[in-house]
Amino acid sequence: MNTVIHTHHLTKCFGTFTAVEDLSFKVARGEIFGFLGANGAGKTTAIRMLCGLLKPTSGAASVAGFNVFTQSEQIKRHIGYMCQRFSLYEDLTVAENIAFYGGIYGLSRKEIRLRSEQLYARIDLAHARHTLIRDLPLGWRQKLAFLSSLLHRPEIVFLDEPTSGVDPITRRQFWNLIYETAEEGITVFVTTHYMDEAEYCHRVLVMVAGRMAALDSPEALKRQYGATGMNEVFLALVRSEQP
Amino acid sequence: MKYALRVLFILIQKEFKQIFRNRSLLPVIFVVPMLQLLILPLAATFEMKEIRMHVADLDCSPQSRALTERFAGSPFFRLVNVSQSYAAAGEDITGNRADMSLEIPPHFERDLSREGAAKVHLTVNAINSSAAALANAYSLSIIGGFHAQPSVPASPAGVAGLAEEQFWYNPRLDYPTYMVPGILVMLVAIIGLFLSSINMVREKEIGTMEQINVTPIRKYQLITGKFFPFWVFALIDATIGLLLARLVYGIPVAGSIALIYLLLVTFLLAILGVGLFFSAISRTQQQAMFMAWFFVMVFVLLSGLFTPVESMPGWARGFNTINPFAYGIKAVRMVMLKGSSFADVQREFYALLAYAAITLSLAVNRYKKTA
Numbered sequence: 001m002n003t004v005i006h007t008h009h010l011t012k013c014f015g016t017f018t019a020v021e022d023l024s025f026k027v028a029r030g031e032i033f034g035f036l037g038a039n040g041a042g043k044t045t046a047i048r049m050l051c052g053l054l055k056p057t058s059g060a061a062s063v064a065g066f067n068v069f070t071q072s073e074q075i076k077r078h079i080g081y082m083c084q085r086f087s088l089y090e091d092l093t094v095a096e097n098i099a100f101y102g103g104i105y106g107l108s109r110k111e112i113r114l115r116s117e118q119l120y121a122r123i124d125l126a127h128a129r130h131t132l133i134r135d136l137p138l139g140w141r142q143k144l145a146f147l148s149s150l151l152h153r154p155e156i157v158f159l160d161e162p163t164s165g166v167d168p169i170t171r172r173q174f175w176n177l178i179y180e181t182a183e184e185g186i187t188v189f190v191t192t193h194y195m196d197e198a199e200y201c202h203r204v205l206v207m208v209a210g211r212m213a214a215l216d217s218p219e220a221l222k223r224q225y226g227a228t229g230m231n232e233v234f235l236a237l238v239r240s241e242q243p
Numbered sequence: 244m245k246y247a248l249r250v251l252f253i254l255i256q257k258e259f260k261q262i263f264r265n266r267s268l269l270p271v272i273f274v275v276p277m278l279q280l281l282i283l284p285l286a287a288t289f290e291m292k293e294i295r296m297h298v299a300d301l302d303c304s305p306q307s308r309a310l311t312e313r314f315a316g317s318p319f320f321r322l323v324n325v326s327q328s329y330a331a332a333g334e335d336i337t338g339n340r341a342d343m344s345l346e347i348p349p350h351f352e353r354d355l356s357r358e359g360a361a362k363v364h365l366t367v368n369a370i371n372s373s374a375a376a377l378a379n380a381y382s383l384s385i386i387g388g389f390h391a392q393p394s395v396p397a398s399p400a401g402v403a404g405l406a407e408e409q410f411w412y413n414p415r416l417d418y419p420t421y422m423v424p425g426i427l428v429m430l431v432a433i434i435g436l437f438l439s440s441i442n443m444v445r446e447k448e449i450g451t452m453e454q455i456n457v458t459p460i461r462k463y464q465l466i467t468g469k470f471f472p473f474w475v476f477a478l479i480d481a482t483i484g485l486l487l488a489r490l491v492y493g494i495p496v497a498g499s500i501a502l503i504y505l506l507l508v509t510f511l512l513a514i515l516g517v518g519l520f521f522s523a524i525s526r527t528q529q530q531a532m533f534m535a536w537f538f539v540m541v542f543v544l545l546s547g548l549f550t551p552v553e554s555m556p557g558w559a560r561g562f563n564t565i566n567p568f569a570y571g572i573k574a575v576r577m578v579m580l581k582g583s584s585f586a587d588v589q590r591e592f593y594a595l596l597a598y599a600a601i602t603l604s605l606a607v608n609r610y611k612k613t614a
Contacts, residue, residue, distance in 0.1 A: 052613055053453065053456055053457060053613060053614060054613065073612075076457055076459045081454070083453045083457075086449060087453070089257070090449075091264050092257070092261070092264075096260065099253075100253060101458070103249065103250065103253035104250050104253055104458050104459075104460050105458060105459065
């Protein structure tokens with residue numbers, strides 16, 4: 001197994017509150033790794049530590065072969081990240097956003113032109129290239145934000161609740177994009193609280209109150225808990241952890 | 244190196260696009276400061292015109308009338324009442340119908356011709372102490388001149404026990420000349436400070452800062468990309484301001500234009516550093532605005548723009564060693580009005596340069612890509 005993310009007893013405390021405790025797992029190249037948990041379970045804290053946005057309190061972790069404690073800037077060259085909140089500039093057009101994010105990763109003008117054409121073709125957005133982001137429907141924005149985070153061809157892409165607030169059809173399209181991305185060999189690390197989406201992942205890690213409650217493929221988890229869907233698995237896990 | 248410059252270029256380009264697309268920001272950057280420059284220097288003036296005067300003439304002689312005439316003929320005074328009663332004069336001041344009174348005692352003419360000197364009494368409403376001091380000074384100069392006049396037969400020039408007043412350097416007490424350079428510096432600084440202090444924190448609020456922080460961008464690149472557009476806009480503002488000073492107030496730059504720009508460029512770097520530092524340590528635009536407002540309020544008042552630094556207590560003057568406005572306003576005034584050379588303003592220049600280095604480093608240091 002070609003490991004791209006490796007964490008070992010990773011912990012983050014804010015004062016006396018432990019947001020993430022003793023997190024140990026590995027993620028393989030090209031895997032779609034689901035990160036599940038209720039609101040406040042520590043998903044965003046964990047993802048922010050892996051992206052080099054937050055210094056862990058203790059433990060160890062490496063992302064794309066770099067240490068999260070000492071090499072956070074190197075990590076940033078090799079990952080893509082789509083945060084929960086809005087990451088595109090609403091007062092810039094589609095093309096300007098792509099040129100901006102491509103440019104700060106060091107892509108040349110030619111590369112940017114080439115890759116934006118590919119991007120437009122992929123999600124059929126060529127007609128809207130000069131539209132301001134604020135005039136674009138939410139579903140399009142989310143797809144565009146995802147593909148923008150792939151412009152510099154990262155090894156891993158972190159998606160923090162990319163489909164919240166998006167309609168079911170767009171969610172389906174979004175997951176097709178995720179599959180295509182994983183097939184290109186890019187690891188997709190995705191957090192969600194939609195349990196139907198968890199079914200699409202190769203493996204899922206379920207977090208409950210800052211701790212890892214389960215880690216396996218959706219099929220194995222369903223078998224283990226005698227459940228018909230991930231929803232039941234999730235509820236069973238949350239109940240067992242929170243008496 | 245090439246990559247670093249390209250990233251910088253892309254950041255700056257993005258900021259310019261956003262500014263030009265913001266319909267409420269452009270008028271703030273250009274129109275508002277210019278309007279203020281046209282209004283403030285005329286309003287923020289200590290110049291006294293039409294001081295309302297009550298003359299209580301108890302002598303009623305040709306000499307006392309001649310003195311009264313001199314006040315009436317001065318552009319600074321307007322006679323509101325001439326009486327023969329001290330009490331009436333006092334009542335006019337108490338009732339705010341007069342700003343001051345001149346009381347000419349009986350035997351004024353007799354004393355003047357016999358002894359060569361005579362006493363008059365001035366009463367000034369000193370609620371506004373600086374206005375009162377000025378009214379007093381104007382009056383003394385008129386009275387002194389009256390004594391010195393040869394038409395007073397037996398009075399040798401200047402023997403009266405009255406001090407003669409003279410206004411050096413600014414004989415017409417032309418305040419716009421003095422205020423315009425200072426207000427110009429203050430306005431471009433306010434524009435630069437407020438825009439830069441809300442800029443970065445605004446991206447934090449929207450959420451785009453998080454996306455920037457996960458890119459390999461360098462901290463100094465981001466800070467440079469953030470201050471550069473405001474630096475340019477503030478210098479354009481300064482240029483328009485200098486033109487207005489020339490065309491509207493007739494104040495040419497007495498010294499070197501290049502030196503003015505050197506001072507402004509350095510001054511603005513210091514100010515933008517402060518703004519970005521505030522932005523880096525704030526979580527909300529409100530916090531950043533409050534800090535910027537407080538900074539401007541305190542340091543502009545201490546800077547000597549509106550009140551003379553010389554009349555402040557020593558500890559307050561001590562604050563001005565860390566006050567960029569004090570250095571900036573003083574240096575620009577000196578070059579613009581007195582035609583000072585670089586050697587004359589080098590203390591201010593180096594102080595501003597050090598200030599810029601410190602505040603920009605602080606901004607880079609306090610901006611955290613990793614929390």
